């Protein structure tokens with residue numbers, strides 16, 4: 247079998263690192279062609295030394311210029327502007343989209359345009375441009391396979407099933423670190439507490455999204471685009487153990503679920519191997535040790551970000567773009583100590599009412615709107 251050539255967009259992040267771990271176990275099948283980082287130069291050079299790619303990309307302009315001038319690097323070095331040509335290249339088979347947030351949109355669209363297989367972790371891209379990405383993927387014959395564990399679970403449950411037989415899908419959610427915290431105490435939540443997720447080790451942005459439950463809201467929108475299902479057919483269920491990664495209920499009352507230990511290496515590997523499976527000797531589940539699985543309804547009043555995401559999906563148009571941009575701004579402001587945790591949903595709510603519209607945006611309009619929302623909050627909000 248010819249080895250598949252891979253680029254990892256965001257190789258220095260949490261998903262990027264786990265992807266390299268998976269690939270390290272399957273070097274007979276995959277070859278790392280390119281890696282990208284925003285600013286983490288030392289780390290990408292370390293990764294490059296081990297995986298020997300054709301080139302590395304530094305997307306942050308200043309960092310790229312600095313490295314080009316001041317460091318001697320023994321691998322071809324590329325900038326964000328070069329990325330489009332790299333992604334279009336005939337020599338690439340798979341794009342692992344693992345940049346964080348809106349930053350991943352442009353390269354992911356470029357990859358779909360050139361008909362590449364996309365292993366998609368970067369859910370925000372589907373949230374803001376699902377209508378464009380799915381249409382382009384159909385036209386250009388590009389497969390989008392989810393890495394997000396819930397969506398990987400649903401993909402696995404749907405194999406061999408007809409869409410008309412789906413009653414609903416049930417996305418499970420751990421509930422994050424504040425599942426049992428009284429909402430009256432949300433004002434005093436520190437950055438350190440919010441960054442302590444009970445079950446997963448992830449990048450900062452998604453960890454805060456998990457604490458507000460915006461992550462599940464973004465995943466509901468992601469599921470809508472990936473599986474072509476309306477809001478009424480997508481439920482969220484709290485399952486604190488994160489063993490059942492999601493479920494599908496069929497019209498005859500049968501429910502299929504996918505279970506495994508919480509370890510992103512499994513959905514990453516599945517996105518690469520789909521529809522095949524490769525044997526591994528880690529993340530082996532022991533039912534005796536995981537004998538208690540519990541479930542309950544999400545509290546939409548306490549986790550207002552989740553209900554704002556539901557609302558944005560129902561309203562459609564540009565609402566999800568505004569939801570995503572304002573959430574990214576709010577999360578950055580919380581992480582930098584500028585606002586309290588409890589203010590996050592208020593920022594998003596204000597943005598939705600100020601900037602949202604029911605008109606479905608074109609790609610350029612998405613970039614404009616994202617910029618506008620960010621700019622507005624640069625000069626607003628001090629608490």
Ligand code: NDP
Nearest residue numbers: 256258259260261284285286345346349367368369448449
């Ligand atoms: P991290 O913050 O750990 O990594 C993000 C990666 O993107 C890094 O390589 C980072 O480079 C790069 N990056 C950051 N900002 C920019 C920018 N402006 N332009 C280009 N590249 C940038 O994030 P995660 O790996 O946790 O998450 C990545 C994506 O995967 C997110 O969309 C997240 O929602 C999704 N996801 C993550 C899961 C997880 O378990 N972590 C699970 C499911 C989905 P640098 O190192 O220089 O900062």
Ligand code: MG
Nearest residue numbers: 394395396465
């Ligand atoms: Mg997930």
